Amino acid sequence: YWCFADIGWITGHSYIVYGPLALAATSVMYEGVxxxxxxxxxxxxxxxxxxxxxxxxxTTIRMLRKLGPDEPKKYNYHFKHMTTVGEPIEPEVWRWYYNSVGKREAAIVDTWWQTENGGFLGSTLPALQPMKPGSCGPGVLGIFPVILDEDGKPVPKGSTKAGNICIRNPWPGIFQTIYGDPDRFVSTYYQKYNKNKNSKDWHDWPYFAGDGALQAEDGYFRILGRVDDVINVAGHRLGTKELESAALTVDEVAEAAAVPVIDEVRGRAVEMYVALKPGQKPSKQIEEKVSGAIDNLIGKVARPKSVWIVPDMPKTRSGKIMRRVIAGISNFTSPGDITTLANPEIVETIRQKVQAEKVKRGELPRELSPQELEEIKKFGQAE
Incomplete structure (x- = not known):
């Protein structure tokens, strides 16, 4: 058994330390990138x-897909069970994980949960329930998820309308409070859909997870990412994961990141940053393919204002793309603290390329308001 995660993260100490030891599993521990x-x-x-x-x-799967898409076929190993955890996985990345890493032999469990939850909330039962690329599956036993719109009305199964995924019932693993700040515990996780703050009935206090989601007709949930990571284009709320998933359907693209840019007509517009697979060279054709994929899969309203092909994405040491950094570059604001990046030098490379091209096009933004500056600064921080 091998849990390939940071041991200091909830996945690490749950599935490297506690779980394997409790079950007496022979476990691999790995240090380094x-x-x-x-x-x-x-x-x-x-x-x-x-x-x-x-x-x-x-994040790790994307990194391995980008740097060594054909490496798994060189080695004689056989997985019977593979898990993905921590963030939504794009369907194209899922397919590579299944076909190349799992050699079409392994059952994949795409899990949805949070540090606060004490265990999986959404998942399939391995080899017993069908797998579905990009969907975590139904709620696990004892967990009853529901998707609510902004008014608190349930979004029906099979709807193309996304909403906020919530849990209707309490469960044993849920955390009990925030140390020293019980009011924040209530306001963050339970207040959004409560109609009676004096109620003692748990039915009146659905748990607000802070993630956007869709539910298919078959009951499977597709998690779209944090609701904070939404770009509002002319009144249309576009999830970054949705946009990035569309970009990753382009064969040449290894990584994608969507960020908002201030737009005088639409309020916000989308800009896409993409890094290519080894051996691929930047071209206008690839930029058009990315825009076309987003057009076809999401709609014209989501078409990026610009597609920027970059040599690499600014990432933390754990491999997470720092979207706030590239959002700052796109909007000519400060990228913020970059000392935690594994590759801080890439920030200046991207800045020079993007901002020089924008100046050439005459796309210098007006001075941003304090609220707009704060929005750009905070973009992607929920990750």
């Missing part, structure tokens, strides 16, 4: 140690 000295290292380890259960996050 997954792609050192090359992107084949995880698969060499899996082959050498006979790993058959693999547990990791979409």
């Amino acid at each position: 997954p792609t050192y000295p090359d992107a084949g290292r995880p698969w060499r380890i899996a082959e050498r140690l006979g790993v058959n259960i693999f547990h990791t996050a979409p």
Whole structure:
């Protein structure tokens, strides 16, 4: 068994320490980045140690797909069960994980939960329920999710309208308070849809997870990401994960990040940043393919104002893309603190490319209001 996660994260201490020890599982522990000295290292380890259960996050999967898309086929390992956890996984990335990493043999469990929850909220039962790329599945046993609109009305199954995923019932693993700040605990997680603050009936206090979601006719949930990471274009709320998933359907694209840019007509517009797979060269054709994919899969309203092909994304040491940094670049504001980045030098490379081109096009923004500056500064921080 191998949980390929940061041991200091909830996934790490739950699924590297407590879970495997409680079940007496033979467990692999790994220190360092997954792609050192090359992107084949995880698969060499899996082959050498006979790993058959693999547990990791979409960020790691994207990184391995970008740097070594064909590496898994070089090694003789066989996973029977693979998990993805921590953030939504795009359907195209899921398919690579299943076809290349799992060699079409492994059952994938795409789990949805949060540190605050004490355990999975949404997931399929491995090999018992059908897998669906990009969907975590139904609520797990004892968990009853519902998607509510902004007015608190349930969004029906099969609707193309996204909403806020909430949990209708209490459960044993849910955290009890925020230390030293019980009012914040209530206001953050329970107040949004409560109609009677004096009620003692748990039916009146649905748990607000802070994630956007869709529910298909079959009951499976597709998590769209944090509701904070929404770009409001001419009144249309576009989830960043939705936009990025569309961009990743383009064969040449390895990574994608959507950010808002202030637009005088539409309020906000979308700008897409993409990094390419090894061997691919930037071109106008790829930019058009990305815009076209978003047009076709989401709609004309979501068409990016610009598509920027960059050599790499600014990332933390754990591999997370820092969207607030590139949002700052797109809006000619400060990218903020970059000392925690694994590759801080890439920020200046991207800034020079993007801002020089915008100046050339005459796209210098007006002076932003304090509220707009704060919005850009905070974009993506929920991750």
